Amino acid sequence: MDAATPVVELKQITKRFPGIVANDSISLKLHKGEILALLGENGAGKSTLMNIVFGLYQPEEGSIEVKGKPVVIDSPNKAIELGIGMVHQHFKLVQPFTVTENIILGMEPKKMGARIDYKTSVAKIKQLSDQYGLKVNPNAKIHDISVGMQQRVEILKTLYRGADILIFDEPTAVLTPQEIGELMVIMKRLVAEGKSIILITHKLKEIMQISDTVTIIRRGKVIDTLKTAETNPNELAEKMVGRSVTFKVDKQASVPKEIVLDVKNLVSKNKEGISVLSGLNLQVRAGEILGIAGVDGNGQSELIEAITGLRKVDSGIIEVRGKDTTNKNPRHVTESGVSHIPEDRHKHGWY
Ligand SMILES: Nc1ncnc2c1ncn2[C@@H]1O[C@H](COP(=O)(O)OP(=O)(O)OP(=O)(O)O)[C@@H](O)[C@H]1O
Known part of the structure; x- marks a missing residue:
């Protein structure tokens, strides 16, 4: 695969639900080392599209290429096999388990009698945590760590499975402003180390701050794909909602009554x-x-x-x-x- 080949390319993906075309001939490309923001209002079709990439839905039309090869992603296992990981908005962690137990859950060897070497897993998690600046303690219990840290466990879960294409679904909704700052640093570190990221969001400030490219979708259709450095929040907002948007509100002081x-x-x-x-x-x-x-x-x-x-x-x-x-x-x-x-x-x- 040469450097110009996208790590993921969606070609004219269409997905219908009864009474609605959730994705209408959507095409997009993600390149190695890139943070691509997928911007759209509620209901624009972002989650549907990413569920297709992660093998949870099948499109009715269109095709997907991963690292230049046509693929059929018919399950999340297949997505993981292809190096695609999803950091869900709602974490899927077992609270009384440790970080390591959560990460290796579901990866137990299929062979009878084979066992997971817990110590080796702890060492691998520690190494990945250090490499990407995640600062996660492999032995901590989930119910003892902060929400931001739990999200980093979700990131580690994808890295542990060998993902090099990471999809983040509205990752900042659950974070404090300080944790958002930390996540931005981690995302930059991930791409600096050769990972590629799709960031689903409708937060313009974060897009301007972190992404390289923005694909805007509205009512299931791609409206535009822009280089972040060449656009601004006004243009993005207009394309997202389909009309001019003003950020200035002329507001008079209220006179509260009873x-x-x-x-x-x-x-x-x-x-x-x-x-x-x-x-x-x-x-x-x-x-x-x-x-x-x-x-x-x-x-x-x-x-x-x-x-x-x-x-x-x-x-x-x-x-x-x-x-x-x-x-x-x-x-x-x-x-x-x-x-x-x-x-x-x-x-x-x-x-
Ligand atoms: N499983 C489903 N069955 C029927 N309709 C669905 C299903 N999933 C999504 N839709 C519809 O498809 C359209 C796109 O939804 P989708 O969840 O992909 O949007 P979104 O951009 O991710 O929005 P949000 O930010 O609210 O999740 C919506 O009109 C939604 O109602």
Whole structure:
């Protein structure tokens, strides 16, 4: 394979679901040592495309070449065999197991009587961790390490299996700003060592910071492929949504009036008895927008569920315009004047 041959080339990939063309004749190329960002709004078709590359879906039309050779990727095992690894947005780790146990899980020898040499695995993981600056302790238990570190275990899992093409699915959604910085450094290190990366995202800042090339998809179609150095967030946003976008909001200072939502000392526990909301207080006044900041998984979803009646709370009070709606059903809450636009409209919405 000469240097100009893409490590992955998708040629006119089409994938249909009932009533929708999720991928419409998509072509793209990933070169060795490159970070290619796949940019698109929710529902644009990014995950479908990457699930095809990772062997989870089969396209109806089109073909794939890996390192210049036509391939059929009919399972994740086949993808791994071809050197393709996926770092999922939702980690697939067993909490009470160690880093090493998680990494070797599923790679046990098929031959009767053959055993995995745990010590050798630890040494190999240590070596990979050092080589790519991952700073992972092979003997740590997953439930004792941070989310950022867990993501690095997922990266190690792909490297351990010999991946040289890594797909990252919205990797920064679960990270703190500091962890995002660290991930960027790791991605740069991976490509410097000869790996190639596809980064699925809709975050323009990260694309500008880290990628070499951007392919924009909208409604299942490739809109454009641009060199990152030759574009800017405005152009990317316009191509992503299909109309001009302004980042400037002319906003007058709000004049908040009476309290319309009052949340007092809210406590809610999950099935394991761990508090997901621990004495939370907030007030929203008429005429104001209240923003809630936080990394995924810190109780935002549970708070929304509690307010909208989808989750029972263990103690505390929720009042809408002075009326107690604590632990009332969603219909009651809706009739009290609360509506909810869910984060994932496919999973929780009705349109
Ligand atoms: N298994 C499926 N069955 C039916 N329709 C699907 C399936 N998977 C995806 N779709 C549809 O295909 C379209 C593309 O979805 P896809 O998940 O690939 O988009 P995306 O760009 O990854 O968006 P997101 O960021 O929300 O995941 C959407 O309209 C979605 O509803």
